[in-house]
Amino acid sequence: MNPNSFPTKGNLILAKNSLALASQGYQLMDKKRNILIKELMGLIEEAKGIQSEIDVTFTSAYKALQRANIELGINYVQDIAMAVPVDHTVKIKTRSIMGTEIPLAEYGEMPLNLTYAYYSTRESLDEAREQFEKVKKLTVRLSTVENSAYRLANSIKKTQKRANALKNITIPRYEALTRNINNSLEEKDREEFTRLKVIKRNKNHI
Numbered sequence: 412m413n414p415n416s417f418p419t420k421g422n423l424i425l426a427k428n429s430l431a432l433a434s435q436g437y438q439l440m441d442k443k444r445n446i447l448i449k450e451l452m453g454l455i456e457e458a459k460g461i462q463s464e465i466d467v468t469f470t471s472a473y474k475a476l477q478r479a480n481i482e483l484g485i486n487y488v489q490d491i492a493m494a495v496p497v498d499h500t501v502k503i504k505t506r507s508i509m510g511t512e513i514p515l516a517e518y519g520e521m522p523l524n525l526t527y528a529y530y531s532t533r534e535s536l537d538e539a540r541e542q543f544e545k546v547k548k549l550t551v552r553l554s555t556v557e558n559s560a561y562r563l564a565n566s567i568k569k570t571q572k573r574a575n576a577l578k579n580i581t582i583p584r585y586e587a588l589t590r591n592i593n594n595s596l597e598e599k600d601r602e603e604f605t606r607l608k609v610i611k612r613n614k615n616h617i
Contacts, residue, residue: 416588418595426592430585433577440574443509447567450508454560461553468549472542478535488536495540501551511566513559518551 416422479488500519505512 437577475539
């Protein structure tokens with residue numbers, strides 16, 4: 412038997428303190444969950460907007476690329492594409508939302524140094540490069556938002572689990588313990604009161 416469940420005033424105080432702490436913990440978990448859900452909803456809306464923008468930009472970029480392939484030849488366009496330098500400007504940092512670390516991608520602007528000559532290409536190639544540059548920026552943003560949403564969703568799931576455990580298990584257990592100890596102490600007080608009355612009555616009859 413758990414010694415803390417014995418009907419003593421000390422255990423009653425401990426049970427009440429534990430109940431208050433569990434109730435406070437549940438309120439904090441519930442508040443955290445609501446804040447995370449609000450953040451998640453905002454990210455979902457932002458992701459939808461970026462995805463729509465990416466779809467439009469991708470369509471424009473591929474149309475321009477198709478025109479460039481037709482006007483300049485696929486092999487020539489591929490040769491030019493191979494000469495484009497790799498972009499190393501994307502840096503990943505993190506920020507915290509209610510203890511949940513989410514990524515924050517920073518994209519540095521690369522100078523559009525030409526790897527081909529104007530006189531040997533067409534406007535369609537310039538347009539394709541410009542559109543795909545926009546796609547790259549949007550993709551960086553979208554990956555950040557989607558990854559953040561995924562981490563927030565996991566955090567919400569864990570927070571909900573802890574809140575449910577406090578609400579459905581811990582708090583009811585301490586409520587029952589407090590009630591049982593309190594009832595036992597009240598019963599003892601009644602028995603003691605009755606015993607003292609009997610003793611007093613017996614003394615009066617002597």
